[in-house]
Amino acid sequence: MATQTAQATARTGGAVGHLQVEDRIWLLRAMLLMRGIEERAMTLYRQGKVPGSFYDGFGQEAVSAGAAFAMAAEDRLCILHRDLAAHIVRGVTPARIFAQYMGRETGITAGRDGNVHFGDYRVGCVGMVSMLPDMMLVATGMAMAFKIRGEQRCALTWFGDGSTSRGDFHEAMNWAGVQRLPVIFVLENNQYAYSTPLDKQFAVDPVERAAGYGLVGVTVDGNDAEAMFEATHDARERALAGDGPTMIEAVTMRMHGHAAHDDMKYVPKELVEEWRKRDPIEQQEARLREIGVDVDALRAEVTEEINAAAQEALQAPMPDPAKATEGVFCEGEAEPLRDGQAPWSGFSGAAG
Amino acid sequence: MAPLTYLQAISAALRDELRDDERVLIMGEDIGAFGGAFKVTDGFVSEFGPERVMDTPLAESGIIGTAVGAAVVGMRPVCEMQFSDFISCGFDQLVNVAGKMHYRQGLAVPITVRLPSGGGFSGGPFHSQNPEGWFMHAPGIKIVAPSTAEDAKGLLHTAIRDPNPVCYMEHKHLYRRIKGEVPEGVFETPLTARVARSGSDLVVIAYGAMVHTALEATEDLEGASIEVLDLRSLVPLDEDAILDSVARCSKVVIVDEANATCAAGAQVAALIAQRGFEDLDGPVVRVATPDVPIPFSPPLEQAVLPSVDRIREACHELLEY
Numbered sequence: 058m059a060t061q062t063a064q065a066t067a068r069t070g071g072a073v074g075h076l077q078v079e080d081r082i083w084l085l086r087a088m089l090l091m092r093g094i095e096e097r098a099m100t101l102y103r104q105g106k107v108p109g110s111f112y113d114g115f116g117q118e119a120v121s122a123g124a125a126f127a128m129a130a131e132d133r134l135c136i137l138h139r140d141l142a143a144h145i146v147r148g149v150t151p152a153r154i155f156a157q158y159m160g161r162e163t164g165i166t167a168g169r170d171g172n173v174h175f176g177d178y179r180v181g182c183v184g185m186v187s188m189l190p191d192m193m194l195v196a197t198g199m200a201m202a203f204k205i206r207g208e209q210r211c212a213l214t215w216f217g218d219g220s221t222s223r224g225d226f227h228e229a230m231n232w233a234g235v236q237r238l239p240v241i242f243v244l245e246n247n248q249y250a251y252s253t254p255l256d257k258q259f260a261v262d263p264v265e266r267a268a269g270y271g272l273v274g275v276t277v278d279g280n281d282a283e284a285m286f287e288a289t290h291d292a293r294e295r296a297l298a299g300d301g302p303t304m305i306e307a308v309t310m311r312m313h314g315h316a317a318h319d320d321m322k323y324v325p326k327e328l329v330e331e332w333r334k335r336d337p338i339e340q341q342e343a344r345l346r347e348i349g350v351d352v353d354a355l356r357a358e359v360t361e362e363i364n365a366a367a368q369e370a371l372q373a374p375m376p377d378p379a380k381a382t383e384g385v386f387c388e389g390e391a392e393p394l395r396d397g398q399a400p401w402s403g404f405s406g407a408a409g
Numbered sequence: 410m411a412p413l414t415y416l417q418a419i420s421a422a423l424r425d426e427l428r429d430d431e432r433v434l435i436m437g438e439d440i441g442a443f444g445g446a447f448k449v450t451d452g453f454v455s456e457f458g459p460e461r462v463m464d465t466p467l468a469e470s471g472i473i474g475t476a477v478g479a480a481v482v483g484m485r486p487v488c489e490m491q492f493s494d495f496i497s498c499g500f501d502q503l504v505n506v507a508g509k510m511h512y513r514q515g516l517a518v519p520i521t522v523r524l525p526s527g528g529g530f531s532g533g534p535f536h537s538q539n540p541e542g543w544f545m546h547a548p549g550i551k552i553v554a555p556s557t558a559e560d561a562k563g564l565l566h567t568a569i570r571d572p573n574p575v576c577y578m579e580h581k582h583l584y585r586r587i588k589g590e591v592p593e594g595v596f597e598t599p600l601t602a603r604v605a606r607s608g609s610d611l612v613v614i615a616y617g618a619m620v621h622t623a624l625e626a627t628e629d630l631e632g633a634s635i636e637v638l639d640l641r642s643l644v645p646l647d648e649d650a651i652l653d654s655v656a657r658c659s660k661v662v663i664v665d666e667a668n669a670t671c672a673a674g675a676q677v678a679a680l681i682a683q684r685g686f687e688d689l690d691g692p693v694v695r696v697a698t699p700d701v702p703i704p705f706s707p708p709l710e711q712a713v714l715p716s717v718d719r720i721r722e723a724c725h726e727l728l729e730y
Binding site: 133165166169170174175176177178183184186187188191192193194195196197198199200201202203205212224225228229231232235384385386387388389390391392393394 | 434460461465466468470471473474475476477478479480481482483484486501502505506509510511512513514515516517518519548549551572573
């Protein structure tokens with residue numbers, strides 16, 4: 058992706074942890090794209106151009122951007138509905154994302170499913186279903202295959218605080234622990250499952266349950282993309298070394314309602330205000346300004362890219378109703394997931 | 410050719426696939442060291458190792474869900490439900506994750522789910538069910554139900570080699586009761602119906618264990634010529650074969666061991682009403698288990714499962730119509 062403007066103005070130095078300056082810019086860029094795409098999509102929703110409802114991840118951008126950034130091209134991801142940045146990191150273009158929201162032929166599911174219910178198999182991702190956290194088991198199964206075949210690969214999925222109440226959470230954590238699989242579970246603890254707060258969801262913080270399943274459990278500031286990257290990077294290293302699964306609890310806040318219709322009256326205003334001061338994008342921008350990155354230029358680039366993508370998607374055709382019953386079954390050979398984009402400089406040997 | 414029991418035929422198909430294709434692994438509860446509740450995988454673990462003959466945690470959702478994950482990264486998992494009844498615990502993964510995957514995102518899910526089904530031996534309400542109707546109603550899942558040893562092997566090869574989720578309904582009551590010549594090596598049985606006995610006065614349409622009950626019931630029906638059509642595959646349903654039998658016989662009795670409402674036979678009856686009406690010379694008659702849980706005690710169980718007598722009586726009445 059073109060970030061020349063920003064890169065050119067970055068001072069030398071400014072690397073932190075396993076991240077070079079270009080990586081840190083990449084993280085900001087992914088988060089800006091996520092926020093910008095979702096804001097534009099909300100407008101399109103209000104204009105009646107996005108059917109159904111609309112779900113976003115405002116305020117949670119660091120969780121998916123940071124975690125996905127630590128994953129290699131040959132790794133596999135099951136992505137949730139507030140994790141748009143993960144799709145961007147893997148290489149899904151904004152125009153296809155807009156087309157997806159608007160139910161167009163050129164969307165990732167070609168109008169078969171809506172919202173963020175998509176995963177592009179061409180870039181190694183499987184889309185979620187609404188029953189949460191089903192994808193924890195799917196990711197566990199991917200990791201199981203990698204282990205059986207002796208491959209140095211890892212699977213990752215996100216899940217929410219509400220998901221921890223369902224059986225598949227238990228089955229996946231237990232299975233991954235028993236078989237010591239190379240899988241990473243990222244708990245996106247955004248304080249609310251629809252309107253239900255944490256104290257009505259569980260008696261014990263889920264990260265503390267990790268040990269009970271034989272998993273490493275770590276808690277991370279979910280509004281810090283670089284911290285998310287480092288925690289996921291460590292978890293991946295552990296997984297590849299044969300040391301089993303990790304559960305990362307990313308503590309964050311759902312800053313918008315569950316979906317477009319939800320005014321979030323049930324959330325205390327002070328809580329939202331408190332979290333607003335910890336905005337993940339502002340935090341990352343401040344860091345990059347500090348080292349001389351021209352953040353404004355980057356923002357302008359991203360806005361331009363989003364404008365062009367939205368226009369492209371608006372001109373894309375709607376799906377052909379005659380095709381509504383096609384594709385229920387695979388008729389040819391089963392083609393497995395393909396590799397995605399892995400922009401972290403460490404994968405090309407530029408960082409250590 | 411070698412005479413094999415229905416159960417041995419299933420084992421043979423699994424063994425052939427494990428030898429033939431390193432992507433195949435089988436997963437289930439107690440299938441490794443113990444060889445499976447019905448001994449279908451007896452001795453497998455010593456030949457193929459514990460990773461390809463995997464003793465899983467007691468977690469049906471986990472079995473189906475992890476199989477989906479393994480499948481989308483290139484494996485060909487075969488899941489064993491210890492009893493088909495337990496698939497209820499894996500329903501969501503099968504119906505929502507596996508069944509809808511290809512339609513939603515173009516990603517194939519080549520998994521086979523073996524479902525030891527059916528009653529007749531005092532298994533009670535949770536070890537006797539025929540849940541195929543649940544999955545006929547869910548798009549994206551194929552369903553096969555062999556009645557002979559040869560089809561038990563051939564349909565399992567077909568299921569494992571199919572790029573879609575396939576429910577393989579294996580009837581427990583046939584495991585050791587049915588024996589037949591089975592070709593050696595891999596052969597794929599097509600997902601079409603089979604004429605188990607040809608006839609011209611009336612056709613009994615059935616699948617699984619009920620094929621044998623239907624054959625016995627109609628062996629000697631006062632000289633009438635009774636056809637028995639073995640569906641073999643419920644999804645896809647061989648509509649041409651069904652309509653062809655109806656066109657030749659004009660009278661039809663449909664048998665399900667499953668509970669009557671929305672059973673496979675109900676779909677067959679609807680098809681005939683819609684597209685075979687002109688060929689009928691009498692009402693479409695159904696024989697099925699009434700809508701009750703399968704009871705434990707033998708006289709109660711025998712009272713609800715379709716029997717030779719009930720099928721014979723239904724045919725007799727229809728012939729007189």
